[in-house]
Amino acid sequence: MSAVVAYLDVAATTRVDPRVAEVVLHWMTEDFGNAGSRTHEYGARAKKAVQQARSFLADTVNAKTEEMIFTSGATESNNIALLGLAPYGEKTSRKHIITSAIEHKAVIEPLLHLQETRGFEVDFLQPGSSGRISVEAILERLRPDTLAVSLMHVNNETGVIQPVAELAEKLRTTPTYLHVDAAQGYGKVPGDLTAPIDLISISGHKIGAPKGIGALVTRRRGWDKVPLEPIMFGGGQERKLRPGTLPVPLIMGFYEATKIFHESRENWEREARAMRERILEALGKTRFRLNGDQTHTVPHILNVTFDQLNAEALIVRLKDQVAIATGSACTSASYTPSHVLKAMGLPDDVAANGLRFSWFPPQTRDFDPLPIAETIAHMQPQEN
Structure with a gap:
């Protein structure tokens, strides 16, 4: 890789x-x-x-x-x-x-x-x-x-x-x-x-x-x-x-x-929130929805569905830029809609195409989400 x-x-x-x-x-x-x-x-x-x-x-x-x-x-x-x-x-x-x-x-x-x-x-x-x-x-x-x-x-x-x-x-x-x-x-x-x-x-x-x-x-x-x-x-x-x-x-x-994580947790949380803001700002170039209550969430996980895009196709397109997933690694061999998103009552097209972004500072400190967002925006059909 x-x-x-x-x-x-x-x-x-x-x-x-x-x-x-x-x-x-x-x-x-x-x-x-x-x-x-x-x-x-x-x-x-x-x-x-x-x-x-x-x-x-x-x-x-x-x-x-x-x-x-x-x-x-x-x-x-x-x-x-x-x-x-x-x-x-x-x-x-x-x-x-x-x-x-x-x-x-x-x-x-x-x-x-x-x-x-x-x-x-x-x-x-x-x-x-x-x-x-x-x-x-x-x-x-x-x-x-x-x-x-x-x-x-x-x-x-x-x-x-x-x-x-x-x-x-x-x-x-x-x-x-x-x-x-x-x-x-x-x-x-x-x-x-x-x-x-x-x-x-x-x-x-x-x-x-x-x-x-x-x-x-x-x-x-x-x-x-x-x-x-x-x-x-x-x-x-x-x-x-x-x-x-x-x-x-x-x-x-x-x-x-x-011990290491405990000593650095405050810095980890601050950097995780900063990365979240950068990703969301970059995704402003796309049409997307966030899945789940954003007022009660950890700072380092985002679940996103992009309008009119297939999640698996998107993962393949982005594989040379970023490693992301549709959900639990334990069920990643299955392409059925997420049981979590379905239990939340989301439509099948949303539940089947949720993408999970999750990061671990400081390992992603230099990651720039803008090229990813531009690729996604280019893949989305133009609105009439």
Whole structure:
């Protein structure tokens, strides 16, 4: 791929920070011990490092060290949270779950599995054209048998922020657990995740860490643990919820990436907003619509539909200039209309042609959106 192609698909993944890569390499080639090894110094150093990382990462969401377990990423965390809570729901006859129709497939598919094979009833709430689920809409659906609410923090296609902090405060006084898929919002909207959310899924590769590492926060309610059961077995690591040898290099990379992002977050947000303004100014040369509530959105994601243009054709035309996507990388092989935009009630021609621009300062500091906008404007049919 040509070096001149600007990468504007960080909602899919970010480049690993070189400083993070250096840390990962160190724990692969020098301090390479197994954190479960108790008979020598290699294992002891690895165990101590993992505990340091766990403590720091837990503190970023105002959780206790023992409330965070490491996973391979948000998808696994979502599955542990939702499928692991299901046995408790079955035992207590609480088999009703509330979620939204705009969740990532890593939430929708486990919930469909529970609905289709284990008799759970799942409400998939529609957000309307704003792309934002209201707290009131969720509270109206609560029932005595509602086991959990699962609501994403930031939508991966539109960047719209969901009211998870407000919802957490409301649900804390009920027996209903709240699970939040925070893959896109972790680090970027940090205050929300310090709210009393019971279960938080986190992914490292959205903030400059390697792929394959994430976490699940399992926050206690007083002395009571969230009643999760494991969905895998074999070793008992991570409080018996996620067995397997801990990937120390990836954990330390996640730790380093989070420290770097935490220290630079204010600059990141300022630069992200400045880039957003430059892109929108350039797009003034085109005919477009923004999808989703722009008053409740992260600064680094835009979802745009261009009048009378096919999104896939546009991506092909722009491939030598910019890397962008139509939506979730997990469903990019499918050219069907976005399930997120369709759930927002947008027409098929809009839902099928939404383009997502997402950027990660300072890596895109020198990107000039004007040539892209000029190409798009040239492709659009002239108005009569």
